[in-house]
Amino acid sequence: MLVNLIIQIIAGAVGGNVAGAAGKDVSLGPIGNTIAGAIGGGVGGQILAALVPVLAQAASTTDLGALVGQVAGGGVAGAVLTVIVGLIKSKLQ
Numbered sequence: 001m002l003v004n005l006i007i008q009i010i011a012g013a014v015g016g017n018v019a020g021a022a023g024k025d026v027s028l029g030p031i032g033n034t035i036a037g038a039i040g041g042g043v044g045g046q047i048l049a050a051l052v053p054v055l056a057q058a059a060s061t062t063d064l065g066a067l068v069g070q071v072a073g074g075g076v077a078g079a080v081l082t083v084i085v086g087l088i089k090s091k092l093q
Contacts, residue, residue, distance in 0.1 A: 012041010012078025044077020
């Protein structure tokens with residue numbers, strides 16, 4: 001389980017930086033994108049695994065499909081949280 005969380009956090013950090021680079025108006029800067037993405041990847045990946053029990057079961061194995069699912073879920077969740085935080089930040093300024 002800890003390995004899956006680490007994978008989701010790293011994927012989230014990457015997803016956050018990709019989202020920040022793609023949308024300059026929502027970018028939080030490199031460190032902000034990384035932090036928001038990592039939090040989104042970790043939390044979002046855990047929520048996704050809880051909502052979809054098949055993912056949680058697959059995550060307990062070490063097959064390639066489970067790894068790809070963890071990376072995709074963490075990356076997307078990290079990107080989404082980065083965009084949400086970036087939009088909130090831009091509206092407050």
